[in-house]
Amino acid sequence: xxxxxxxxxxxxxxxxxxxxxxxxxxxxxxxxxxxxxxxxxxxxxxxxxxxxxxxxxxxxxxxxxxxxxxxxxxxxxxxxxxxxxxxxxxxxxxxxxxxxxxxxxxxxxxxxxxxxxxxxxxxxxxxxxxxxxxxxxxxxxxxxxxxxxxxxxxxxxxxxxxxxxxxxxxxxxxxxxxxxxxxxxxxxxxxxxxxxxxxxxxxxxxxxxxxxxxxxxxxxxxxxxxxxxxxxxxxxxxxxxxxxxxxxxxxxxxxxxxxxxxxxxxxxxxxxxxxxxxxxxxxxxxxxxxxxxxxxxxxxxxxxxxxxxxxxxxxxxxxxxxxxxxxxxxxxxxxxxxxxxxxxxxxxxxxxxxxxxxxxxxxxxxxxx
Numbered sequence: 523x524x525x526x527x528x529x530x531x532x533x534x535x536x537x538x539x540x541x542x543x544x545x546x547x548x549x550x551x552x553x554x555x556x557x558x559x560x561x562x563x564x565x566x567x568x569x570x571x572x573x574x575x576x577x578x579x580x581x582x583x584x585x586x587x588x589x590x591x592x593x594x595x596x597x598x599x600x601x602x603x604x605x606x607x608x609x610x611x612x613x614x615x616x617x618x619x620x621x622x623x624x625x626x627x628x629x630x631x632x633x634x635x636x637x638x639x640x641x642x643x644x645x646x647x648x649x650x651x652x653x654x655x656x657x658x659x660x661x662x663x664x665x666x667x668x669x670x671x672x673x674x675x676x677x678x679x680x681x682x683x684x685x686x687x688x689x690x691x692x693x694x695x696x697x698x699x700x701x702x703x704x705x706x707x708x709x710x711x712x713x714x715x716x717x718x719x720x721x722x723x724x725x726x727x728x729x730x731x732x733x734x735x736x737x738x739x740x741x742x743x744x745x746x747x748x749x750x751x752x753x754x755x756x757x758x759x760x761x762x763x764x765x766x767x768x769x770x771x772x773x774x775x776x777x778x779x780x781x782x783x784x785x786x787x788x789x790x791x792x793x794x795x796x797x798x799x800x801x802x803x804x805x806x807x808x809x810x811x812x813x814x815x816x817x818x819x820x821x822x823x824x825x826x827x828x829x830x831x832x833x834x835x836x837x838x839x840x841x842x843x844x845x846x847x848x849x850x851x852x853x854x855x856x857x858x859x860x861x862x863x864x865x866x867x868x869x870x871x872x873x874x875x876x877x878x879x880x881x882x883x884x885x886x887x888x889x890x891x
Contacts, residue, residue: 548886549879550586553868554593556841560864561597563843567851569597570831572701572742572795572838573649573865575604575615575874578629582879586868587631591638600645600861602701602740603635604874607651608688615874617648618692625688628695639696645738645792647699648692653728654703654744656680670759671707672752681705683728689735699792700737702728703744706777713749713773717780726785733790740831741785742795743777747803747810747835764813765804771813775820782826793829793861794821799837807835811852822856830855833863839872840864 546554560569571594576583594601606618608625617631628636639646656675657667675681683702692700708721725741732739749769750759762769774797782794796817800810814832821830832853836846843864853860867874870885877885 546585546589547883549868549883550589552886553586553590553866556866556872557590557593557597560840560843560866561593561599563847563850564862565850568861570600570602570793570861570863571840571866572602572740572798572831572833572863573604573874574601574867575617576631576868577614577876577879578616578631579614580879581630583868584630584634587634588637590866590868591634595638595644598644600647600699601638602647602649602699603631604865604867605649605651606692608684609652609655609682614876618695620688624685625691632695636696639698645699647697647701647737649701649703650684650689650692651703652682652684653725654681654705657705668758669707670750670752671711673757673759674705674708674711677724681708683724684731686731686734689732689737693735693737698738699740700732701740701742701795702732703742703798706743706745707750709781710777713769714776717784722781722784726788729785729788729791733788738790738792739788740793740795741781741791742798742831744798746798747800749773763803764800765809771816774813775817778817779820779824782821782824786826791828793831794826795831795833795863797833799865800833800835801837803835807846810835811847815853818853818855818860827857827859829859829861831861831863833865837873838863838865840866841872 574590576587603617604615606616606625608620608623610616616629617635618625619627619629621627635646635648657669669675704725708718709725710717729739748761748763751762753760764774778794778796785791796814803809818830818832834843834846836842851862866872869876869882876882
């Protein structure tokens with residue numbers, strides 16, 4: 523997962539070619555091999571890499587990244603790189619950066635992203651972050667922060683959706699689609715309850731601005747398989763995992779049924795991102811398969827026919843897809859419009875917490891993993 527980081531995919535991808543064995547170093551070979559685990563698992567189903575990111579502090583990283591994108595091109599994958607946003611500040615994995623308050627300059631990583639724009643059927647984009655910011659330590663499965671469904675922060679102080687100027691800039695660089703994270707607790711202040719009209723309007727407005735820039739959007743719940751309920755005793759957020767008695771499949775299905783009804787008129791919504799990196803839910807991968815199936819059915823029952831991005835369990839890590847979901851693709855979709863979402867980073871633990879290129883290369887060379 524990233525330290526906090528896109529879909530109609532057409533056609534059936536061809537079988538994955540073997541990873542390169544020459545003309546590359548061990549780090550590059552491992553990156554391509556990790557992606558091949560995912561593409562082989564797909565077995566003809568459609569795939570999407572919602573996050574892939576690498577440091578911009580050394581041009582060496584662009585070699586593995588370019589080889590990785592070559593593999594993604596051949597496999598017919600959608601890709602949204604990690605990441606960009608007006609509020610990142612100095613960030614080692616930024617694809618585009620802001621010299622002031624507006625995105626206006628590419629990082630070295632953008633060279634690779636832009637070189638692979640326009641592959642037939644393979645949309646290329648970037649994750650645009652800010653709408654899920656202001657969550658304190660309550661990201662991933664961490665605990666102890668003040669963020670909760672009661673303390674959601676203040677818009678334009680704690681979190682923020684991108685301006686028109688920044689979205690126009692991304693479009694000018696050839697970006698086609700953006701992954702747009704939001705927090706469940708903000709758009710639905712109580713699981714199963716009504717949506718917050720003001721918050722949904724902010725999300726809607728961001729989608730409209732993206733459309734005005736010529737960008738398609740994948741709204742994504744940045745919640746890691748949980749919802750943070752307010753604990754009145756401590757004043758902090760309490761992580762409530764999906765699959766628990768308090769937070770069941772019906773709650774996530776309710777969120778998405780309401781959201782697709784509220785936002786479905788926006789023509790530039792490319793897909794719906796059900797959940798960012800589900801992990802540590804009650805019942806594990808098998809439970810996530812059941813939950814995501816129920817959510818897909820609920821979205822279709824609400825009349826929505828566009829693509830649904832279904833992430834893998836266990837942080838959606840590409841190299842673990844086959845071991846996590848051993849029975850293969852699991853969604854039965856009446857609309858037959860699913861794309862399975864994986865994430866990938868090139869460091870030793872595949873989390874995006876990179877050491878230097880030399881150290882990561884040594885890790886790959888020593889372990890062969």
